[in-house]
Amino acid sequence: xxSEHLNLKPDRMLDTSGLSCPIPIIRLNEEVKCMKKGExxxxxxxxxxxxxxxxxxxxRTGNELVLQQYSEKEGVKLxxxxxxxxxxxxxxxxx
Amino acid sequence: MKSLVIVVRDDSYDKILTPLAFAYLEASExxxxxxxxxxxxxxxxxxxxxxxxxxxxRHAGEEERLRSQVKKAGLPAEIREIIKALxxxxxxxxxxxxxxxxxxxxxxxxxxxxxxGIVGASWFLNEKAFKADHCQxx
Numbered sequence: 001x002x003s004e005h006l007n008l009k010p011d012r013m014l015d016t017s018g019l020s021c022p023i024p025i026i027r028l029n030e031e032v033k034c035m036k037k038g039e040x041x042x043x044x045x046x047x048x049x050x051x052x053x054x055x056x057x058x059x060r061t062g063n064e065l066v067l068q069q070y071s072e073k074e075g076v077k078l079x080x081x082x083x084x085x086x087x088x089x090x091x092x093x094x095x
Numbered sequence: 096m097k098s099l100v101i102v103v104r105d106d107s108y109d110k111i112l113t114p115l116a117f118a119y120l121e122a123s124e125x126x127x128x129x130x131x132x133x134x135x136x137x138x139x140x141x142x143x144x145x146x147x148x149x150x151x152x153r154h155a156g157e158e159e160r161l162r163s164q165v166k167k168a169g170l171p172a173e174i175r176e177i178i179k180a181l182x183x184x185x186x187x188x189x190x191x192x193x194x195x196x197x198x199x200x201x202x203x204x205x206x207x208x209x210x211x212g213i214v215g216a217s218w219f220l221n222e223k224a225f226k227a228d229h230c231q232x233x
Binding site: 027 | 116117119120123124167168169170
């Protein structure tokens with residue numbers, strides 16, 4: 001991880017702490033629809049399955065997973081930085 | 096995938112959760128989801144039936160804990176509220192199977208306002224299932 005990534009300032013934040021699959025991804029879809037191309041979203045999660053779900057979602061939808069962090073201090077906490085790479089809002093229907 | 100068809104046959108609270116959660120996930124990603132409620136599940140599309148959904152048989156004693164866990168996961172604990180959330184995506188259609196509606200006593204006037212009507216199996220298979228990119232049966 002480069003220091004460049006640590007200093008990135010997100011444009012929006014989505015806290016999915018306490019929520020379980022598939023709700024974090026549903027909330028992620030809703031949040032990204034409100035974003036502009038190039039904006040950066042910070043996602044906080046406690047569901048460890050998001051370690052697989054979010055990278056997979058980014059790969060499939062063409063958005064960039066800039067940063068993924070995992071911490072067990074004060075409970076499981078995962079942090080993701082995702083850059084919206086397209087103006088599309090419906091990942092399937094416009095492909 | 097642009098379209099998903101789901102066929103649901105059970106009307107117990109626990110067995111209807113998964114298809115509705117899958118539908119919610121896919122609809123949030125822009126997929127058109129068409130759900131056909133067949134057999135006992137047709138009751139879940141009625142005003143009275145949706146309020147009476149219970150956890151099935153041997154797991155009945157765990158209903159309170161299950162509903163609590165569903166809420167904790169982030170879904171509404173009531174099926175009616177999940178159905179409203181599905182409709183709020185604008186990408187989910189909920190159909191009652193006409194054969195099931197006849198057998199299990201659900202008429203047009205009994206349907207939830209979120210339901211998209213009673214349809215024949217033939218129409219649903221021809222217009223939705225055969226044209227869908229993916230079908231799931233629960």
